[in-house]
Amino acid sequence: MAAVDRGPELGATKARHTVSLSLTINGKPWSGDVPVEEPLLEFLRVRLRLTGTKRSCESEVCGACTVLVDNRPVSACNYLAFEADGQSVLTIEGLARDDVLDPLQEAFVRNIGAQCGYCTPGQIMAAKALLMENSNPTRDQIAEWLTGNICRCGAYGAIAQSILEAAEEYQKRKGQPVHEAGRHLSVDEVSDTASLHEAQKKSQA
Numbered sequence: 001m002a003a004v005d006r007g008p009e010l011g012a013t014k015a016r017h018t019v020s021l022s023l024t025i026n027g028k029p030w031s032g033d034v035p036v037e038e039p040l041l042e043f044l045r046v047r048l049r050l051t052g053t054k055r056s057c058e059s060e061v062c063g064a065c066t067v068l069v070d071n072r073p074v075s076a077c078n079y080l081a082f083e084a085d086g087q088s089v090l091t092i093e094g095l096a097r098d099d100v101l102d103p104l105q106e107a108f109v110r111n112i113g114a115q116c117g118y119c120t121p122g123q124i125m126a127a128k129a130l131l132m133e134n135s136n137p138t139r140d141q142i143a144e145w146l147t148g149n150i151c152r153c154g155a156y157g158a159i160a161q162s163i164l165e166a167a168e169e170y171q172k173r174k175g176q177p178v179h180e181a182g183r184h185l186s187v188d189e190v191s192d193t194a195s196l197h198e199a200q201k202k203s204q205a
């Protein structure tokens with residue numbers, strides 16, 4: 001009787017479909033094996049428990065999953081983890097430094113640049129990439145840049161205003177140590193005062 005072909009052994013399948021990955025996540029090195037087909041979004045949210053990056057359309061339309069790879073914005077839902085090998089990934093969790101929010105985060109808090117907050121991490125990471133490329137964008141340029149970041153709550157006006165104010169703050173801080181440039185909110189202050197932060201925390205749960 002002919003032997004039934006059961007395909008490769010489980011171990012062999014694993015060996016064939018995993019790939020070694022070394023990268024930096026929010027300034028910290030990470031190395032290990034990942035399935036070759038694992039999206040960066042899955043890698044961040046499930047493997048590393050970095051749930052600030054949101055899952056929504058999973059088809060590179062809404063921008064909720066935007067993170068930076070070597071300072072370029074990518075949709076983590078349609079970007080394989082192994083493609084980030086040797087690169088530096090920045091997520092919303094890596095934006096605050098030494099417990100001090102990034103000017104973009106401060107501006108979103110100040111302007112209530114969100115309602116439900118679900119799109120906010122993606123909006124902020126996309127805006128970060130914009131301000132790295134263009135430190136003084138117009139409102140029209142902001143609107144054009146963010147066409148790939150959908151806000152179902154329609155908070156676009158406050159989002160654009162937040163980005164304009166963050167651009168100004170970055171300009172002021174140029175060449176200065178971040179703690180010497182104006183008023184900064186600590187993460188604790190923000191959690192006391194801002195409904196946006198509460199919304200973000202809920203959306204990350």
Ligand code: FES
Pocket residue numbers: 054055056057058059060061062063064065066075076077078
């Ligand atoms: S979840 Fe990735 S673009 Fe919508």
Ligand code: FES
Pocket residue numbers: 113114115116117118119120150151152153154155
């Ligand atoms: S604030 Fe709700 S989707 Fe943008």
